[in-house]
Each structure stands twice: as C-alpha cells, then as structure tokens.
Amino acid sequence: MPRTVRGACPHDCPDTCAWLVTVDADGRATSLVGDPDHPFTHGGLCAKVNSYLEDRVYNPARILYPQRRLGGELVRCTWDEAIDGIAGRLRAIIDEHGAESVLPYSYIGTQGMVQGMAMHQRFFAALGASRLERTVCGDNGNAGISATNGSFAGIDPELIEHSRLIVLWGTNTIVTNLHLWPFVQRARKAGAKLVVIDPVRTRTARAADLHLAPRPGTDAALALGLMHVILAEGLHDADYVERHTTGFDALRERAAEYPPERVTEITGLAADEVVSLARDYATIRPAAIRTLVGMEHRRNGAMTYRSIACLPALTGAWRDRGGGLMGMTGPYIRAATRMDRMFLPEPPTRAVNMLEIGRALTELDPPIKALIVYSGNPAAQAPNQSAVLAGLAREDLFTVVHEHFMTDAVLHADYVLPATTQAEHLDLMYSWGHLYLSLNRPAVAPQGEAIPNSELFRRLAAALGLDHPALRQSDEEIVRDILGADITYEQLVETGWVKVPGAERPYADGGFPTPSGKCELYAESLAERGLDPLPAFEPAKPPNGHPLSLVSAKGELHFLNSSYSGVERHTRAAGDPIVEISAADAAERGIADGQDVIVFNDRGAVLARARVGDAVQPGVVAMASGRWASRSPGGRSVNALTSDGVAPWGRGGDFHDTWVDVAVRPFDGCGHAVSR
Ligand SMILES: Nc1nc2c(c(=O)[nH]1)N[C@H]1C(S)=C(S)[C@@H](COP(=O)(O)OP(=O)(O)OC[C@H]3O[C@@H](n4cnc5c(=O)[nH]c(N)nc54)[C@H](O)[C@@H]3O)O[C@H]1N2
Ligand SMILES: Nc1nc2c(c(=O)[nH]1)N[C@H]1C(S)=C(S)[C@@H](COP(=O)(O)OP(=O)(O)OC[C@H]3O[C@@H](n4cnc5c(=O)[nH]c(N)nc54)[C@H](O)[C@@H]3O)O[C@H]1N2
Ligand SMILES: [Mo]
Numbered sequence: 001m002p003r004t005v006r007g008a009c010p011h012d013c014p015d016t017c018a019w020l021v022t023v024d025a026d027g028r029a030t031s032l033v034g035d036p037d038h039p040f041t042h043g044g045l046c047a048k049v050n051s052y053l054e055d056r057v058y059n060p061a062r063i064l065y066p067q068r069r070l071g072g073e074l075v076r077c078t079w080d081e082a083i084d085g086i087a088g089r090l091r092a093i094i095d096e097h098g099a100e101s102v103l104p105y106s107y108i109g110t111q112g113m114v115q116g117m118a119m120h121q122r123f124f125a126a127l128g129a130s131r132l133e134r135t136v137c138g139d140n141g142n143a144g145i146s147a148t149n150g151s152f153a154g155i156d157p158e159l160i161e162h163s164r165l166i167v168l169w170g171t172n173t174i175v176t177n178l179h180l181w182p183f184v185q186r187a188r189k190a191g192a193k194l195v196v197i198d199p200v201r202t203r204t205a206r207a208a209d210l211h212l213a214p215r216p217g218t219d220a221a222l223a224l225g226l227m228h229v230i231l232a233e234g235l236h237d238a239d240y241v242e243r244h245t246t247g248f249d250a251l252r253e254r255a256a257e258y259p260p261e262r263v264t265e266i267t268g269l270a271a272d273e274v275v276s277l278a279r280d281y282a283t284i285r286p287a288a289i290r291t292l293v294g295m296e297h298r299r300n301g302a303m304t305y306r307s308i309a310c311l312p313a314l315t316g317a318w319r320d321r322g323g324g325l326m327g328m329t330g331p332y333i334r335a336a337t338r339m340d341r342m343f344l345p346e347p348p349t350r351a352v353n354m355l356e357i358g359r360a361l362t363e364l365d366p367p368i369k370a371l372i373v374y375s376g377n378p379a380a381q382a383p384n385q386s387a388v389l390a391g392l393a394r395e396d397l398f399t400v401v402h403e404h405f406m407t408d409a410v411l412h413a414d415y416v417l418p419a420t421t422q423a424e425h426l427d428l429m430y431s432w433g434h435l436y437l438s439l440n441r442p443a444v445a446p447q448g449e450a451i452p453n454s455e456l457f458r459r460l461a462a463a464l465g466l467d468h469p470a471l472r473q474s475d476e477e478i479v480r481d482i483l484g485a486d487i488t489y490e491q492l493v494e495t496g497w498v499k500v501p502g503a504e505r506p507y508a509d510g511g512f513p514t515p516s517g518k519c520e521l522y523a524e525s526l527a528e529r530g531l532d533p534l535p536a537f538e539p540a541k542p543p544n545g546h547p548l549s550l551v552s553a554k555g556e557l558h559f560l561n562s563s564y565s566g567v568e569r570h571t572r573a574a575g576d577p578i579v580e581i582s583a584a585d586a587a588e589r590g591i592a593d594g595q596d597v598i599v600f601n602d603r604g605a606v607l608a609r610a611r612v613g614d615a616v617q618p619g620v621v622a623m624a625s626g627r628w629a630s631r632s633p634g635g636r637s638v639n640a641l642t643s644d645g646v647a648p649w650g651r652g653g654d655f656h657d658t659w660v661d662v663a664v665r666p667f668d669g670c671g672h673a674v675s676r
Helices: 052-057 079-097 114-127 139-149 157-162 178-189 219-232 238-244 248-256 260-267 271-283 301-308 311-315 330-336 354-363 385-392 453-463 475-482 489-495 524-528 568-574 583-588
Strands: 003-008 018-023 029-034 067-070 073-076 102-105 131-133 165-169 193-197 210-212 287-290 324-326 351-353 370-374 398-403 415-418 427-429 436-440 497-499 548-551 578-581 596-600 605-612 620-622 658-664
Touching (some): 003 436, 029 052, 079 102, 079 370, 079 398, 079 415, 079 453, 102 114, 102 131, 102 354, 114 427, 114 453, 114 475, 139 301, 157 178, 165 271, 178 193, 193 271, 210 271, 219 248, 219 260, 219 271, 219 301, 219 311, 238 311, 271 311, 287 311, 311 324, 351 354, 427 475, 436 489, 475 489, 489 497, 583 605
Parallel strands (some): 102 370, 131 351, 165 193, 165 287, 193 210, 287 324, 370 398, 398 415, 548 620, 578 605
Antiparallel strands (some): 003 018, 018 029, 067 073, 067 415, 436 497, 548 658, 596 605, 596 658
C-alpha cells in the first residue's frame, strides 16, 4: 500500500513550501508534490524543487558513502573509519594549536531547526572552536529595521492581498519569493498599484505597474526624498506621528535636506517620479512596503533599511490591515517556539565572519588548521572566491565536507561525508517568509550511508569524548523540546503545519518594542554607538578604479543560491552566464549583444555572454549569482569579483559594493589572467 508522508521544503527561501511524499510498498518515494491545502503555498513548488526526488534524493551524482583522501585520491571508507580518523586529526590539531584553530563553515543549506541549527551549534560550542559569524543574509537589513521599530517583525506577508499600494523595494518576488506573487496579483485584481524599486529591470520589475530604477545603493536618499515631499505637502499622519514616534522635528530638518532635485542627483530618478511616488505612498491605503535582502549587502545596508522603515510611521500606514512594512517573519516563529533551548551557551572564543572566509583561511594568525563544511558552499557563495579557493587548497588545512554533492568545497577535502536529504530525516521547519511552522517527517530510508547533520555531530561528539546531555538528544527529542505546550508534536504529525500567531496590525496603536516604546525616527541607541541617530543617506563604497557597479543578486529561477547549479538539468536550463549591460556602456566598449566578454576587477575575472539591453542603466551591470566555479567558463563564477568587506553596522556583507569593467574577449588588458 502506498502511503503519504508530510514534509516541507528545506531550502533557504521565504516560501518553505509544505509537501507530500508518496512512498510505495517497497519504501521508494514515487512522487513529491506541494500540499494543496497549505494556505501560503497552495500545492505549488517551483522550477528548482519540482523534481526534488530525481534531482536530489535519487540523483546518481549524489554522495552516498564516506570517503577519505589517500595519496591524493578520494577513496571509500566506513563510517567508523571516517569518524575515528576525523576525531583523531581534530584531537591532534587541538592538542597542538588549540580548539580555536578549528572552524565550522555552514549556512542554511537546510532550514530545519534540528538539522540546520541545533546540534552543530552544540558540538562546536562544546568543542570551543572559533565561532563563525553567520551574517550573510538578513543581518544588515534586520539591524536597520530594528533600530527604527525595535524589532524587524513586520506584518504577515499574506496581508499584502489587502494592500492597495504595494512597493516591492529591492526584492525580486517572482524569482525569490514566488508564492507571495499570487497574493500580490489578487491585490492588483482588486485595484492595487504595484511599484518595484530595483536598479535592475528584473522579471518582477517588468511585471509591475511602475518600475523605478535608482542607482545602486542610493535608496536611503530616495526614502528621505519621499519624506521630504510627504512633509512639505502635509501628507503625514500628524496624530500617529505625535503619539507613536520620537524625534519628528529632527527628522523634518533632515528630510528638508533632500528636496527632489537633490534626490535626482543622487539616485538618477526623475524629480516627478519621486514626487508622485511620495503622493501615492501617503494617500493610497493600505500601503505596504515589502523588503527582503536586495539592498542590504552594502556598507550602507543597515542605514538604508532603517531609513525606509521610518516611512510607514510617518504616514500612519501601520494603522491599516495590509499596511506597514513586511520583511522577515522569523520573530513570530521564535516567539511561538522555545528556540533558545536548541543552543548551548557560546564560549567567548575567536569569531570569524563568514564573509571573510577567504581571508580567514589565507591570512588569519594564528591560522585555521581544520575546517568543517556542511550546509553551505563557501566555494560558490562566499565573496572573493579566488581567496576562498586558495584557502581550501592549502596543504596544511584539514578539511571535512558533509554534503549531497561534489561541490567545489570538496575538491581538496580530506574527508567527504554523505548527508541525508529532506526526504530522509526528521526536522522542524522554521520560516522567514510566512507564519507557518512545519514538521518534516522522513519519507524514505537514508540512501546509501547518508546521515543527517545532527547524527554527524552526535557521532563526532562521542568520539571526541564531549559530554553534555544536549549532545545525545535524538532528533525527535529536540523537536519536542523546541515545541512548547501550545503546539504539540502530535498535532504537527497530524496536520504537517500550523500557523503561529502574528499581529494583523502590529503597530496600529504604537507599542513599538524600542527603548522609548515608539517608532524611533530619532534613535538615541544609534547616537550612543556613534552612528547617525537620524535616517541618513551614506554614499556607497566608491569605485576602485573600475567604473561599473556590479549587482550579483539571485536572478536565476533554476538555482537556489548554489544549490542546483551543480545539477545537470538546471545548469542546462540556466544556460551560459549572462552579464546585463546597457547599450551606452556596450557601445563605449565595442560590445555587441550576445558577444563573449570578460568581466573583471582587481580581485578576479569571469567570462560571460553580454546581453545588451534595458535591464540595467548606464553605469550598472548585473550577473546572477549561484554558479559553481568549476562549472563556469574560465573556472570562476561571479563571486570571484565581489567585495569581502563586513558592514560596520549589521556585520553582514558588502558584496554588492563591487565595481568592475567589461571587455570584449580575448582579453589582453592589464594582466587579469583567467585561471583556466
Ligand atoms: N530562485 C531563487 N530564489 C531564492 C534564492 C535563490 O538563490 N534563487 N535565494 C533565497 C535567499 S537565500 C534569499 S535571502 C532570498 C532573497 O530574496 P530577494 O531579496 O528578493 O533577492 P535578491 O536577488 O538578493 O535581491 C533582490 C533585488 O535587489 C536588487 N538590488 C540590489 N542592490 C539594490 C539596491 O541598492 N537598491 C535596490 N532598490 N535594489 C537593489 C537586485 O537587483 C535584486 O533584483 O531569495 C531566496 N529565494
Ligand atoms: N554574489 C552573491 N553572493 C551571495 C548572494 C548573492 O545574492 N550574491 N546571496 C547570499 C545569501 S542571501 C545567502 S543566504 C548565501 C547562501 O549561501 P549557502 O548557504 O552557502 O548556500 P548554498 O550555495 O545553497 O549551499 C548550501 C549547501 O548545503 C548543502 N546541503 C543542503 N542540505 C544539506 C544538509 O542537510 N546537510 C548538509 N551537510 N548539507 C546540505 C547543499 O547541497 C549546498 O551545497 O549566499 C550569499 N552569497
Ligand atoms: Mo539569503
């Protein structure tokens, strides 16, 4: 008898789709489809995950057995040999160099609280390893929004259906947040106007009623320009401002510095575009601003989000159902669970920011001697790729990689270990894009000798003699522990998912969780940290001798970060790497549409095909991120070009603050050799 098992997509994506797996009498999964009853995802999956069984679970290219490197070659070994070998090497390294010479590298390869969050944290905390600052996604933006509102919790994204003005500000919904799109479309059917603000003319921008393309990194100036017009024309909600905000007079002075003519100079938008957006934003109700991470990967990222977050308080948009700001929903999931129980206290060991992994592996003193990679692909997704690859290639670096596939991170690994997929392990799924908490039950037995992340770290902890009860908890015990009395394991087994409470109009009557209890237009907390206490436009990092601003955002329907870009079907569907360039910049460089070009700066060079057109304005080029270096022409993908700075406020990356030039191939310029 076939049976159906409830689960949910593991990917680092706002949609966290609920799914149903059908398993036949022999224990083989025969279909995996979206759960039609799920109120947010309605049975749809996406171009990436539609063939999850074929592409991941049963993909013949999957890693199924532990392997270790012997004489330069990876050879199969048993789990006991792998665990003993790894524990032995780690012990020797720790004896000689201390536990801080060990570094984990991971991100959200799986978004489960058990497999993606709990057990690995416990293991590395107990070991006293160097701590990885996992700040690549959300940290700058959420820090900025929190400075204004006290939290980055906004409104339930489903409520966008009730909005009548929707501003998708630096988010590419159709590509990155597909299941929100039907809610947007329903609102439009009911008369809503859709505005997209993005320097790139994305699929989402093309589908909007209005696309505004500011220069990259200038959104805070636009936000201040909108405030200027709203205040000059008396369109603000004086009652809301009076009761629920701080620092209105100071803000008024600041906004006065941003008349439309100045905003035009900074952003490149026309003055009447700024004026008419301000009028629409203040007068069409409910008005929702939707953000994710597009603008945050810049040195000024946090301040940009902080500035934008002032807008709904100024116009009182928070009063309306479907009005306000919607960003990441994580705080509601956190409030409905006991996530803190997942973690052991962090020891005060050395911190290494994941955005600096390339430099950490090549320059840090005392050096990292052991690197354990799981649920993340530093060789593709971290900035400054050539430094990362050079670090991974270090002879004296002991590297362990736990993966589904032979990514570039395994090229020099000492041990390669097979990881289970979502169809094979238990997990409780977090969401940052809606309010549903889901339980993922294993549908099939682990393929080959794959084990979940939790089991890997349980085994390593035991082999290293780390002794804490939390290191012995089973997956089900962890799930039961995270769930409180309000949501039970049994209930989730039955329904698969549950909606957690989230306020419909969280700040309709103020009540901001800031020190003042108000929306902080003026934030004393920022002044205390030596930051500008008012919303501010801070110029992006200036060009470093190269004239074109490179946006390397997601942009690719077939890739989920670098996941799937190693899967044949998806690489083929995505085609050659494309660089979008304006007609003016192309003409200046003698580049024709479809021509092979090289995109380069002092960090590196990548090969791409030029698409000359209206996707970007002069001065900007765009390439989608996600490709593996080894699968890219020239052996490097777009992160070979990107900046590996850490934003001072937010601790996230500045990889969109990248400047490049483009030239026709063959390239015989100033020695930027392509690696192969
Ligand atoms: N298909 C697909 N879906 C995904 C992912 C994927 O890789 N592929 N990744 C998932 C992950 S991890 C995340 S975090 C989310 C991210 O979801 P989004 O935030 O929607 O995605 P991004 O592509 O990072 O950025 C959105 C847009 O911001 C624009 N942008 C860049 N700089 C600026 C700027 O200075 N100002 C403005 N206004 N816009 C700017 C980019 O051009 C881009 O179109 O997507 C998730 N969904
Ligand atoms: N240029 C540029 N760089 C970017 C971005 C960008 O927009 N532009 N986006 C940034 C953002 S927002 C993010 S979130 C990061 C994402 O960066 P990463 O989190 O590194 O994302 P992935 O490349 O998808 O790597 C996840 C890996 O985990 C593996 N994996 C999946 N499930 C499991 C599991 O259960 N166990 C183990 N052990 N492994 C598993 C997958 O096979 C995959 O190789 O990239 C960032 N880098
Ligand atoms: Mo992300």
